[in-house]
Amino acid sequence: MCMTAKPIEIIAYDPEWPGQFELLRRFFESELGELVQEIYHVGSTAVAGLSAKPVIDLDIVLKDLSLLDHAIAQLGVLGYTYRGEMGISGRHAFSSDVSAIAFAHHLYVCDPQSDAFKNHISLRDFLRSNPEARDEYAALKRQLAESNAYDMDAYVQGKTAFITRILAAAGFERSALDLIQKENTFDR
Numbered sequence: 001m002c003m004t005a006k007p008i009e010i011i012a013y014d015p016e017w018p019g020q021f022e023l024l025r026r027f028f029e030s031e032l033g034e035l036v037q038e039i040y041h042v043g044s045t046a047v048a049g050l051s052a053k054p055v056i057d058l059d060i061v062l063k064d065l066s067l068l069d070h071a072i073a074q075l076g077v078l079g080y081t082y083r084g085e086m087g088i089s090g091r092h093a094f095s096s097d098v099s100a101i102a103f104a105h106h107l108y109v110c111d112p113q114s115d116a117f118k119n120h121i122s123l124r125d126f127l128r129s130n131p132e133a134r135d136e137y138a139a140l141k142r143q144l145a146e147s148n149a150y151d152m153d154a155y156v157q158g159k160t161a162f163i164t165r166i167l168a169a170a171g172f173e174r175s176a177l178d179l180i181q182k183e184n185t186f187d188r
Contacts, residue, residue, distance in 0.1 A: 007149040010051050010141050017045040020103045021056050028060060028107075031078055035071050037063045042120040043106070044141070047127045051138040056105040059091075059120055061112045068092065071109055080107065090114020115172075122170045123163060137162060 021041040029036050043057030044050050062071055072082045075094055083093040090111035110117035127134045140162055148154035 002152040004150050004152050008145040008152065008155050009053060010138075010145045011054055012051055013047075013049050014045075014054065017052075017054075017056060018048075021046070021058070024056055024058055024103060024105055028058070032060070032071060032074055035062050035067045035074070037061045037112075040121065042124050044127075044137075046124050047134055049131070049138075050127060050134050051142060054104060056103055057108075057120075058105060059108050059110045059117055061110055061117070065111055068109065075107075088116045091116035119167060119172070122172065123166055126166050126170055133166060137166075 018041070025039045025041070028039055038061045040046075040059040040061070041056070042059050043055070044052030045054070045056050060071070062068065072092075076082065078096075080094040080096045083095055085091060086093050091114060092109040094107040094109070096107075108116075110120070127137060137159075140159065144155045144158040148158065
């Protein structure tokens, strides 16, 4: 059980989130330079109109995965700790207690061929193009945050069935859907 010191907070969509992502994107592109192919805004803050925890999720795709060690070293200089794949093949997680960027964010370096990366993009794109599903997800997240205010595991577990249903509708195979259970363990 992962209990939080502060209650889980789901807030109305903030039109500042895309600008915050853009500042983060520019910062990481500047710091990682030639290592980066693309940086993606994923997660709930990447979906206009979706209520979310005020945390920007970023997926960094490197020009080549052989550059991962260089990216780990460079991010380490910036104060990020490499957490490994955490059971999710192709998704390398980083955390930081101190960052040059003031916005709360989750940072991943992803293999663009991995199911984890494809899940992030597919869920984001589905919710962007389906307002009914977006609103259903927002209501679910608000309800889960209310009923599990300090229990992050219960909050995350409560979202799993919805996310799996969306990705199944998007045509994902069982192996990709099985990642959702593992992946949600780091959605903190």
